[in-house]
Amino acid sequence: MIQDVYRIDRTRCADLDAGRRLEWLVTNGRGGYAMSTVNQMLTRRYHGLLVAAVEPPIERFVLLAKLEVTALIDGLTYELATNDYDEAVHPQGFKLLESFTRHPYPTWRWRAGAALIEQTLCMSYGEDTTFVRYRLVEGDRPVQLSVRPLCTSRHFHLLTHYQEMGPPTVEDRDQLLVFSWSGSRPTWYLSHNGTFKPRPDWYYNFILAMDAQRGYDASQDLFMPGVITATLSTGDRTGMVFAASTSERSCSAADAAFEEARTQSRVALVEEAADDPLVEPLLRSTADFLATRDDTYRTILAGYPWFGDWGRDTFISLPGLCLVPGRFAEARRIIQTFARYVDGGMIPNRFPDFREPPQYNTVDAALWFIDAIGKYVGYTGDEALVDEELFPVIGDILDAYERGTRHGIHLDADGLLAAGEPGYALTWMDAKLPDRAVTPRIGKPVEICALWYNALKLAASFARRLKNEKRAEHWETLATRARTTFNQRFWNAEAGCLYDVVDADGVYGSVDAALRPNQLLAISLTNPILEKSRWSSVVDFCRRELWTPMGLRTLARTHPNYHPRYSGDLQSRDEAYHQGTVWPWLLGPLVSAFVRANGDTTEALRTARGLLDGLLEHLNDAGIGSISEVADGDAPHTPGGCPWQAWSVAEPLRALCEDILRTHPAGPAPTRDTRRTATVSPSSAAPESRPPTVRAV
Numbered sequence: 001m002i003q004d005v006y007r008i009d010r011t012r013c014a015d016l017d018a019g020r021r022l023e024w025l026v027t028n029g030r031g032g033y034a035m036s037t038v039n040q041m042l043t044r045r046y047h048g049l050l051v052a053a054v055e056p057p058i059e060r061f062v063l064l065a066k067l068e069v070t071a072l073i074d075g076l077t078y079e080l081a082t083n084d085y086d087e088a089v090h091p092q093g094f095k096l097l098e099s100f101t102r103h104p105y106p107t108w109r110w111r112a113g114a115a116l117i118e119q120t121l122c123m124s125y126g127e128d129t130t131f132v133r134y135r136l137v138e139g140d141r142p143v144q145l146s147v148r149p150l151c152t153s154r155h156f157h158l159l160t161h162y163q164e165m166g167p168p169t170v171e172d173r174d175q176l177l178v179f180s181w182s183g184s185r186p187t188w189y190l191s192h193n194g195t196f197k198p199r200p201d202w203y204y205n206f207i208l209a210m211d212a213q214r215g216y217d218a219s220q221d222l223f224m225p226g227v228i229t230a231t232l233s234t235g236d237r238t239g240m241v242f243a244a245s246t247s248e249r250s251c252s253a254a255d256a257a258f259e260e261a262r263t264q265s266r267v268a269l270v271e272e273a274a275d276d277p278l279v280e281p282l283l284r285s286t287a288d289f290l291a292t293r294d295d296t297y298r299t300i301l302a303g304y305p306w307f308g309d310w311g312r313d314t315f316i317s318l319p320g321l322c323l324v325p326g327r328f329a330e331a332r333r334i335i336q337t338f339a340r341y342v343d344g345g346m347i348p349n350r351f352p353d354f355r356e357p358p359q360y361n362t363v364d365a366a367l368w369f370i371d372a373i374g375k376y377v378g379y380t381g382d383e384a385l386v387d388e389e390l391f392p393v394i395g396d397i398l399d400a401y402e403r404g405t406r407h408g409i410h411l412d413a414d415g416l417l418a419a420g421e422p423g424y425a426l427t428w429m430d431a432k433l434p435d436r437a438v439t440p441r442i443g444k445p446v447e448i449c450a451l452w453y454n455a456l457k458l459a460a461s462f463a464r465r466l467k468n469e470k471r472a473e474h475w476e477t478l479a480t481r482a483r484t485t486f487n488q489r490f491w492n493a494e495a496g497c498l499y500d501v502v503d504a505d506g507v508y509g510s511v512d513a514a515l516r517p518n519q520l521l522a523i524s525l526t527n528p529i530l531e532k533s534r535w536s537s538v539v540d541f542c543r544r545e546l547w548t549p550m551g552l553r554t555l556a557r558t559h560p561n562y563h564p565r566y567s568g569d570l571q572s573r574d575e576a577y578h579q580g581t582v583w584p585w586l587l588g589p590l591v592s593a594f595v596r597a598n599g600d601t602t603e604a605l606r607t608a609r610g611l612l613d614g615l616l617e618h619l620n621d622a623g624i625g626s627i628s629e630v631a632d633g634d635a636p637h638t639p640g641g642c643p644w645q646a647w648s649v650a651e652p653l654r655a656l657c658e659d660i661l662r663t664h665p666a667g668p669a670p671t672r673d674t675r676r677t678a679t680v681s682p683s684s685a686a687p688e689s690r691p692p693t694v695r696a697v
Contacts (some may be wrong), residue, residue: 005281005619006102008038013097016089019082020209023643024106024624025304026130028123030292031057034130035305038624039094040066040108041082043210045159045220046305049121050244052128054186057291057301058308058353060156063179063188064244065222067132068148069093069119071112074141078112084207086219102624103284104265105258115139117232122261124253126292128246131254135239136232143232145240147194149177150203150222153185157306157353159211161221162202170225172196176248177225191243191251194230215569267325270663278612279661281619282653285626286321289646290330293351297337298330303629303642311338311347311365312428313647315372316585320650323379324657324664331376332385338369339393345400346409349430363409363419363426366397367451374458374526379665386462394459398475401452408442408506415481416444416489417452418503429518429554429578433571439578441512443503446490447521450529453482457527479527486522487531496537498522498530515556517546517586524592535597542590549614550631550639551584551648557633564634566641573640580633581640587612588651595659609660612652627652 012018019039026034031053037043048062069080079091096110105122116138123130136143153168154160165185171178177190201224212218230240243251267283274280293299293309300321302313314334322331338347341358347365348358373390377383386394401417404410407426409419419426420442427445431438456479463472490498492511498519501512519538522530530538546552555562555578563576591608598604614637615627622628623643630641657664 006625008100008620008624010098013038013100014095016094019094019097020084021622022100022620022624023622024100024102025288025626025644026106026121026123027288027291027304028053028128029125029287029290030128031060031301032123032128033304034106034121034123036066038100039082039097041084041089041094042066042206042220043084043208044305045208045211045216046156047208048156049132050128050130050188051156051305052186052188052246053291054128054246055355056295057293057299058351059355061186062152062154062156063186063246064130064190065150065152067242068150068224069134070146070148071110071115071117072144072146073113073115073139076113078110080110080112080117084209086205086207104262109137112143113139115141115143117143117145120258122258124249124257125260125264127249129249129257130244131251131257132242132244133239133254133258134230134232134241136234136236139234145194145230145232147192147228147230147240147242148224148226149190149228149242150224151179151190152220152222153179153181153188159208159217159220161219162204162223165221165223167200167202168223168225170198170200172198175251179225186246189243189245189248191245191249192228193238193241193251194228196226196228198226200225213567214573270657273657273661273663276609276656276661277616278656279653281625282627282649282656283325285644285649286325286653288626288644289317289321289649290327293337297340298333299337300334300646302646304623304644305642307642307645308351308353310350312349312362312368314338315365315368317646317650318372319375319379320588320652320654321646323375324654328376328380328382331372331380332382335369335373335376335385336389339390342366342393342396344405345397346405360406361424361426362430363407363417363445363448364428364451366401367448367455370394370397370455370458371451371525374454374461378526383465387466391462391466394455394462395471398455398459402478411478412444412503414489415478415485416449416502417482418444418506419448420506427518429516431574431577433574438574440505441501442505443501443507443510443512445501445518446498447518449482449486449490450522450525453479453486453529454525454527456482483529486529487534490519490522490530491534495541497541498538514559514561515541515545516554517542517552517583517590520586520589520593523596524589528596535593539590539593539597543594543611547590547611548582548631548633548635548637550618550628550637551582552586552590553580553582553633554578555580555633562633565632565638566630567632576633577630582631582633582637583629583648584615584627584631585645585647585651587615588647588655591652591655592659600662605660609656612656615652 020041022038036047050064071078080093082094098109101107108119169180208218241251299309300314302310349362402411425437429439460475499511504510504512562580566581622639626644627648628639629645631637
């Protein structure tokens, strides 16, 4: 199974289109990463061998873009690089590429005559350092490698050319190059064990095909300081080594770094789940999204390469990314991080990329925050976190929503939560053009009312445990009223499903009958608001009208606003983003709702598992080993958006383990972290429970 997911064979490597479409990613736990394509062609502004989070997690700079490699064997020259220029692909090293393997770390092998040359790459966890190593795997003749580093120092969102940057100062300190640009651009270091010959030059007009397809400026210039040479011989385990870093890291630390990367790539599988082919790759992918905020706190990045940490995405993703793998201390710290930012009963929708203040423009993020707290307590039994720290925060959120807070968020007289104002999109369907929100959903959206009810029920249970009967009774009263009104007002008897919004556009009695997947949350949350007799009808409708092998459409194909393709420039993509585009994360609510509606019979669980089958093929069709953000509404459901998306991984994994395999959270959950976490003092650590039988892979 690992080979199927993580290995790209010679046929696909030598296919130019496949090799530049397939992407790999390595992360370092602080927002930094290395990322490119299988054939090492740069196709996005975000590609680079060292993209450093100089102010973690989102102040990220591209530093080392790539290494251009030439092999000299018996007087013959072999170019291993592949670049896209305005009128040609040159050189064409992809034709020599024998294989690419992602696990346990990215590994390329090129066949150059009788020689087989291997490149491997890893990052040091917790620091902005990338190690690259070249070895001669086969061949009875020595191979001389000439490596040309292609360098820059730019914010990862912003492309630059020679005219804007100018040449850097390059200091050669005996196998350590120091790159310094003027202004606020980060200084960085390149350590190597070869021989450096200065030959400063610029490589101009690299074409970034994916950026061009997305309607952005799509060319960049890169600085080349000179050539670094070394000779490879079969049996030499050291090879030619590089360390690119924001600190003075020596390439001599490569062996330890690669061994650490090998260890960190292992995951612990619950024995009962080990045979399901989706579990291991999804579990392995979960670690990519965990990051540091402000060098102290923990957070979740919504997607790679361009997303930062978003409140909504964080708490939808937290159960699958942290609780299912047993990262309980991580989960605790992430919850505590966002609790610090509660303001007016809201948590940030997002932290912007250029040091601006957090943005408070989401109605559901705080409700997902409470849901994640409930999940966390259910997995860990860590009631002290709520009792000693979070109960006042939860109370502040619910009080603010009840009396009213930003953007028209308030509890209406009928007991349902209302929200919205012109120009804003406050729900997860948040696409917004300069002049309007594409899906404003002003009024009482179905999933917002479901999340409100769920939050009230969870809060009431916390209050009862604390013997705060006044709070518990008040929240139970609000919950009962919300549920009664919801079941009266949201049921669309003609379609056998739920309206998407009632009191649409703030007009009492007006409804939005667009057929969307949001209604599944009325069944799938911990405390379902929809009466049980209607579950099967809603689930059957969503399966029939919205399900695809890649996820659920955001709008039924029969609707006049349905967009079958997610492509083109930003406006075209935003017009389609929630108007038919498929989202894999919605498979989680669908599976949970399906199992609840149909029971845990063998047949029902088999059918539910079949809803996830399409993800297996996707695991090596875009971002290798992970799940994309979105896909086209129409077949063949071409993936788009971020190739690595947190909730696309987290929600299918959670539903698979909780609802189908029944390994989580029934019984003690595993406590083993698959990535290191910072030391947590005993008073703040999540309680440990006895892990079930696990298998390390």
